[in-house]
Structures are given as structure tokens and as C-alpha cells.
Amino acid sequence: MFATLIYAANDTKPGCQSGCGNVTIPYPFGIGDGCYIDKGFEITCTKSFITNFLQPFLVASNLKVYEITLDQVYVQLWGARTCFLNSGETSSIGYNLKGGPFTLSSTNNKLTTVGCDMYAYITDLDTQNRMSGCVSLCQEGNTYETNGSCSGFGCCQTTIPSGMKAFNITMVSINTPNKFWSIAYCSIVMVEQGLEIDTNIVPFKGITNFSKSSGLNWAIGNKTCNNINWRETCGNNSYCIDSPYGQGFRCNCNLGYRGNPYLPKGCQGAVGGVGVFLVLALVFQIHRKLKKRKKLMLKKKFFKRNGGLLLEQQISSGGRNAEKSRIFVTQELEKATNNFNESRVLGKGGHGTVYKGMLSNGRVVAIKKSKIVDESQIGQFINELVILSQINHRHVVRLLGYCLETEVPLLVYEFVSNGTLSKHLHVKDHISSISWRDRLRIMKEVAGALSYLHSSASTPIFHRDIKSSNILLDENYRAKVSDFGISRSVSYEQTHLTTLVQGTFGYLDPGYFHSGQFTEKSDVYSFGIVVVELLTGQKPVSVTRSEEEANLAMHYISSVKEDRVFEVLETRVANEARKEEIQVVARLAKKCLKLVGKKRPTMKEVVTQLENLREL
Structure with a gap:
């Protein structure tokens, strides 16, 4: 005898509107009072002035909805578009998902930039941290047909972290447009689902082939299954799981049942005759074995997935x-x-x-x-x-x-107790707590650590992301270099690594930025930026400074050349440091920031020059 499975035909609450236009609206989403689980899931259905078709929108965020599943919501495209930005200028657009049960999906979205010499990044507005970014470069005389890829030349793509609710998408021009593309110099950046690049696209003419929606994860409430009576939310023949995307929980149908687990009778499975006995017996045996081996299997699964x-x-x-x-x-x-x-x-x-x-x-x-x-x-x-x-x-x-x-x-x-160097340097409204003596010692300690990584470790190591926020301080302001997530070991015979450009804008070696070749001198350049931060108290890149001063490295180098270095020092440094010390450190920083890597000192030479300050 064959068993026939019957599933619920309607995913909405009884008496509620089942859809809007060509979009089905399953519960816990709904249109009208009593048809949704809470205000975050409320949908409004309005007629478009342009197409005269009905279109659903999320009420909490006023986002147009393209599709709703029991896993994700697909909404109108996140994006920013700009043309004719001068070097160092930015274009930014912000989005806020707060007030609803949604977070940006990392699996169905990518940060994508199409254009010439543009740096795009996404910032978490809760932490003010740049969470992800990529660089799209162009070169005169090359049309850069993408051939379906998006690897950094004319177009770049990168993954984004999950769990963000409020974020900015920002574009920064890293080169002034020249005659080659000045007629149609445009760029577009978007967080989108499943982009496939047109094989014949020319980056400085914009983008013509992309999806129109972005995926959002959703969950119920902000508590886990253990902290609520989930039976009040999940229907019969269902169970509760904690949301994998952060706070909240989800409902799933039990094994052998399908449908909408948020409705009282949404999960259904009908069988008859001998099939009932056979299916139940099989389910019982499987359930008993799975329960016995669940912990072991999960550990093996996580161990493999986690590397x-x-x-x-x-x-x-x-x-x-x-x-x-x-x-x-x-x-x-x-x-x-x-x-x-x-x-x-x-x-x-x-x-x-x-x-x-x-x-x-x-x-x-x-x-x-x-x-x-x-x-x-x-x-x-x-x-x-x-x-x-x-x-x-x-x-x-x-x-x-x-x-x-x-x-x-x-x-x-x-545990390093005193936070990051960046936190202590870039203090709002008052002078940093770090004395000149401590700053000088921090330079020596970081330089010593990098020299060790480059020269004394069992295998040479390039850090690749030296910056003030990756330097931790203990209670005595002694430095610890941290965050080796993108570091790489190299053999003694190697002189460089050729990789996709990674790191933090403002600290990146220009040579690495354009060639993709990272050497030990690239770490030296990043260290030079940190030294300038210690001297000036300024961030490497800031849109609040004037155009001439937006890029700290360029502003600092011009100040040294024009013998104006004392004008850019932080007040505490200017008051506490000896003139001879400033002159030595200023010259050293300038050497570290030379555009040609071969002309920069090694970290071993940097350590020697800093140690010589004791003799002054």
C-alpha cells in the first residue's frame, strides 16, 4: 500500500490576504491587523504609480518585497551609484534594518563594485567598523572585459559578514579621472544576490546585468528556545531551533511533516493503512539512533566545517x-x-x-x-x-x-587589558592619555615584533594588516601585535606573495595595492603609517579633514619636505618630545612611506634606528 502525503494549501492565517501582486505572503508575515505575528512582520500592499501593479512593502523599513520564504525575505536592491568623484572623495548611502526582525544575509549577498579605481566598503553603524571591502582598478588602454569574473580589475566582489542591522555602503575614489574615461566615468556598488557579470561589460560604462533583490535573514523575537515558551508560537508537529543568524528563534516541522510551522495546523503528514505502522516504526528507529549519535555527529560536522x-x-x-x-x-x-x-x-x-x-x-x-x-x-x-x-x-x-x-x-x-592603540590615540574632545615616552617605546616594541616575524621566526611571516587597531596595550601601555587572520608564512627563498589585495584602506602599501605583490616592505609601509599616527594623533584617512589633508600619509610627507613637521604634531607630542627625537622619528617615518618598496628600510634596520635614539 502506498502512503500519500498531504500538505497545507494555504500558508496564511484564516481570513487573511494570501498575497500581493505575484508575491505570496506566508505567516508570520501578513497584511492587515491580526494577520502578522508582530509589527516587524507587517506587510502593506500598494499599487505602483508607474506599472499600476500591486506591490508589497515591509512597513517597518518601507522596503519593496520581491519574495518571502520561511528562510529569507528578498527586498529591493541595496546600492549606491556615483560619477566623476575626484581622488579621495567619497559617496555614501546608509541603510537601517532596526525596528524589524531582519539582518543582512551573508550567504545571498556580496559587496560588488563596478568601475575604475574605486574602493568600496561596508561599515557597521553600531561599531563604526569597516566590515568588508574591495578595490576595482583600471588601466589606460585596457577595456577589461570581465568574462564572467569580478576579480578586481574593472569589477570587484567580496563577501560580507552576517548579522548587521544598520550599515553604510561607501565608495572612495582612489584616482582622479583622466582623459581615457572622463567621458563616461561611472561606478556602482551594491549588496546583491547572485550577481553574474555580463561578459562584454566595460567597467567605466556602468553595469547592465544584475539581480534586483537582496536577501535578509529573519527570526522571531530576541530570545532563544530555552528562554521562552515557544509552543505559543510554533504549531502542532513542530519544534524550535535557535536562529543561526544571531538573536531570536525559528520553527521547523517535525521529521515526516511539511508545511508552515508557524500556523496551528501548518505541519501536516497523512498516511494510511500498513503505511502508518511502517513509517512510524522506521521513524522511531531513526529517531533513537539519531538521538544517541547526535552529539558525536555534530562535533564531527563542526570539526570538519570549521577547518x-x-x-x-x-x-x-x-x-x-x-x-x-x-x-x-x-x-x-x-x-x-x-x-x-x-x-x-x-x-x-x-x-x-x-x-x-x-x-x-x-x-x-x-x-x-x-x-x-x-x-x-x-x-x-x-x-x-x-x-x-x-x-x-x-x-x-x-x-x-x-x-x-x-x-x-x-x-x-x-587577555590584553587596555584596549587598542587606536582607541587611545583617537580620543574625541581631549588629548590622548599616551605620553611621548610611551609612544616612543610602543614604536620600538611593534618594530621589534615585526622584525622578529620577518627575520627570526621559524618561517618568515608577513602580517599584512598592521594598523593601530591591531596593536593591543596592557595596563602599562606595552604593545602586543594581534589579529593574524590574513597573515601568511613564506619560505626564505620567496621575496613576495601574489594575492588578491587584502588589508585596511589607509594602511595599504601603494605598490601592493597596484601589483597584488606583498613583500616584507609592505609591512614596513603600514608600520610607517602607525608611526605617523603616533606623531600626529590623526587617523590615516578622514573625510572630515580638508581635501589636501584627507590622506594622512601624503599630507605628512609634504609637511616633512616643506620642513613643517612640527606643525602637524599632536599637542602632547609637541610639548613632551625633544626636537632631536622628533627629527629622527620623522625622517624614519618618511623612509618607511617611500612609494618604491626597495627604498624602504627593513624592519631590522628600523629597530636599529629607533634604538639609536637612546644615544641622543
């Missing part, structure tokens, strides 16, 4: 110190952070969140938790783990251990 196999390969191929790192269990790290409570957050970056925790032995640690489970990003966590395990230097943050058998990978490292 455990890659870690084993790294260890077997030379990164053997990683074996000495402690393997933490999930329960211990959850207890240490009060279940990763928001009150324990130390900072958020493009690839993860760092929490303050206390282990069972009383030791305070910092625990880095990934925001994403995208396998293309996991390599950066494993890379950081292996590199940190090879490093033994008092001015490099020390890895204590890791946990890969969790939903997202976790790195446990020493």
Missing part, C-alpha cells in the same frame, strides 16, 4: 607547535563567557567577535568567535591558529588554545 581537517594538514606539513596548544571544550568556554553574553564583548571585526572570559582556574582570557560559517572564510581562522602557535615573542599576542567542535571556530588567547 579541523585543514588544521591537521597544517600540523603534519610543518605547523607542529599547534599540537601544543590546548584544546578547549565547548562547555568550558560557554561558562567562561556567560554563554557568550553581549556584556562580555571586547570588540567586533570583519571576521569575528572577541569576548572576555574567565577560565575555571581564574585566568582571564580573550575568546575570538567567528561570525560566519562560510567555508571560504574558515581558512583565515586556521591560518591565524597555526601562525600564532609558531610565534614566541613578548610583544605578539599569545595563543592559548582553540575549539573547533562548536558551531563556529573559537580561538583562545591571552
Whole structure:
């Protein structure tokens, strides 16, 4: 006898409008009072003035809706478009999903830029951190037909972190338009779903082939399944799962049932005769086996997805110190952070969140938790783990251990109590708390750490993202270099790495930026920017400064050439430093910032010059 499955034909609440135009509106979304679960899911249906067709909109954010599923909502395209920006100028547009149950999806969206010599990035407005970005370059005489790719020449694409509710999309021109493309110099940046680049597109004529919607993740409320009576929300034959995208929960139909789990009788499965007995017996056996093996299978799944196999390969191929790192269990790290409570957050970056925790032995640690489970990003966590395990230097943050058998990978490292150098330098409305003596020592400590990475580590290491926010300070303002997510080891025979451009705008070596070749001198350039920050107290790039001063490196170099370096010093530096010290450090910074990498000193030479300051 065959079993026939019957599913619910209507996904809306009884008596409610089932759709708007050609878009189906499933519950918990709804049109009209009593038809949605709460205001964040309210839909309004209006007629377009242009097409005269009905169109659904999210009431909370006034976004046009293209499709609603029980996983995601697809809304009007996020984007920004600009033409004829001069070098250093920016164009920005902001979006706010607060007031609704939505976050930007990292799986169905990519940050995409089409145009010439443009840097585009997305900023989390809650943290003011740049979360992701890419650079699109052009060169005179090349039409840059994309051939279906978007690799950085005329067009660039990059992944974005999940979980953002309020964000800015910003474009920065990194080159003044010339005669080659001055007639039609346009760029467009968007966060969009499934972009396929037209094979014949010319980047400075804009973009003609892209999707019209962006994906949003959604969840119910802001509590987990353990903290609510989810039976009041989920229907019969269903169960509750915590949202994988952040706060809130979701409902799913039980095994053998399908339909809308948010409706009282939304999950259905009808069978008859002998089929009932056979199906129930089979389900019972499967359920019993799955329950018994669930924890083991989950651990294996997470270990594989989080790069455990890659870690084993790294260890077997030379990164053997990683074996000495402690393997933490999930329960211990959850207890240490009060279940990763928001009150324990130390900072958020493009690839993860760092929490303050206390282990069972009383030791305070910092625990880095990934925001994403995208396998293309996991390599950066494993890379950081292996590199940190090879490093033994008092001015490099020390890895204590890791946990890969969790939903997202976790790195446990020493806690550095006084925050980042950036936080102390760029203080609003008053002078920085860091004295000139401390600044000078911080320069020496960071230079010593980089010299060690380049010359003294078992295998030379290029950090590739030196910046003031990646330099941590302890209670005595002693420096620790951190965040090795995009660092790379190289053999002694290698002189450079050829990679897609990664790093932070404002600290990037111009040579690396244009060639894609990263050398140890590229770290020297980034260190030079940090030195200028320590001298001036200014950020590397700022749209609030005048056009001539927007790029700190260029403004500083011109000041040194014109013998005006004392005019750009921060007040505290000018008051506390000796003239001879400023002159030596100023000249050293200028050397580090030379456009041609070969003319820059090595970090070993930088250390020597800084140590010679003791003799002044």
C-alpha cells in the first residue's frame, strides 16, 4: 500500500490576504491587523504609480518585497551609484534594518563594485567598523572585459559578514579621472544576490546585468528556545531551533511533516493503512539512533566545517607547535563567557567577535568567535591558529588554545587589558592619555615584533594588516601585535606573495595595492603609517579633514619636505618630545612611506634606528 502525503494549501492565517501582486505572503508575515505575528512582520500592499501593479512593502523599513520564504525575505536592491568623484572623495548611502526582525544575509549577498579605481566598503553603524571591502582598478588602454569574473580589475566582489542591522555602503575614489574615461566615468556598488557579470561589460560604462533583490535573514523575537515558551508560537508537529543568524528563534516541522510551522495546523503528514505502522516504526528507529549519535555527529560536522581537517594538514606539513596548544571544550568556554553574553564583548571585526572570559582556574582570557560559517572564510581562522602557535615573542599576542567542535571556530588567547592603540590615540574632545615616552617605546616594541616575524621566526611571516587597531596595550601601555587572520608564512627563498589585495584602506602599501605583490616592505609601509599616527594623533584617512589633508600619509610627507613637521604634531607630542627625537622619528617615518618598496628600510634596520635614539 502506498502512503500519500498531504500538505497545507494555504500558508496564511484564516481570513487573511494570501498575497500581493505575484508575491505570496506566508505567516508570520501578513497584511492587515491580526494577520502578522508582530509589527516587524507587517506587510502593506500598494499599487505602483508607474506599472499600476500591486506591490508589497515591509512597513517597518518601507522596503519593496520581491519574495518571502520561511528562510529569507528578498527586498529591493541595496546600492549606491556615483560619477566623476575626484581622488579621495567619497559617496555614501546608509541603510537601517532596526525596528524589524531582519539582518543582512551573508550567504545571498556580496559587496560588488563596478568601475575604475574605486574602493568600496561596508561599515557597521553600531561599531563604526569597516566590515568588508574591495578595490576595482583600471588601466589606460585596457577595456577589461570581465568574462564572467569580478576579480578586481574593472569589477570587484567580496563577501560580507552576517548579522548587521544598520550599515553604510561607501565608495572612495582612489584616482582622479583622466582623459581615457572622463567621458563616461561611472561606478556602482551594491549588496546583491547572485550577481553574474555580463561578459562584454566595460567597467567605466556602468553595469547592465544584475539581480534586483537582496536577501535578509529573519527570526522571531530576541530570545532563544530555552528562554521562552515557544509552543505559543510554533504549531502542532513542530519544534524550535535557535536562529543561526544571531538573536531570536525559528520553527521547523517535525521529521515526516511539511508545511508552515508557524500556523496551528501548518505541519501536516497523512498516511494510511500498513503505511502508518511502517513509517512510524522506521521513524522511531531513526529517531533513537539519531538521538544517541547526535552529539558525536555534530562535533564531527563542526570539526570538519570549521577547518579541523585543514588544521591537521597544517600540523603534519610543518605547523607542529599547534599540537601544543590546548584544546578547549565547548562547555568550558560557554561558562567562561556567560554563554557568550553581549556584556562580555571586547570588540567586533570583519571576521569575528572577541569576548572576555574567565577560565575555571581564574585566568582571564580573550575568546575570538567567528561570525560566519562560510567555508571560504574558515581558512583565515586556521591560518591565524597555526601562525600564532609558531610565534614566541613578548610583544605578539599569545595563543592559548582553540575549539573547533562548536558551531563556529573559537580561538583562545591571552587577555590584553587596555584596549587598542587606536582607541587611545583617537580620543574625541581631549588629548590622548599616551605620553611621548610611551609612544616612543610602543614604536620600538611593534618594530621589534615585526622584525622578529620577518627575520627570526621559524618561517618568515608577513602580517599584512598592521594598523593601530591591531596593536593591543596592557595596563602599562606595552604593545602586543594581534589579529593574524590574513597573515601568511613564506619560505626564505620567496621575496613576495601574489594575492588578491587584502588589508585596511589607509594602511595599504601603494605598490601592493597596484601589483597584488606583498613583500616584507609592505609591512614596513603600514608600520610607517602607525608611526605617523603616533606623531600626529590623526587617523590615516578622514573625510572630515580638508581635501589636501584627507590622506594622512601624503599630507605628512609634504609637511616633512616643506620642513613643517612640527606643525602637524599632536599637542602632547609637541610639548613632551625633544626636537632631536622628533627629527629622527620623522625622517624614519618618511623612509618607511617611500612609494618604491626597495627604498624602504627593513624592519631590522628600523629597530636599529629607533634604538639609536637612546644615544641622543
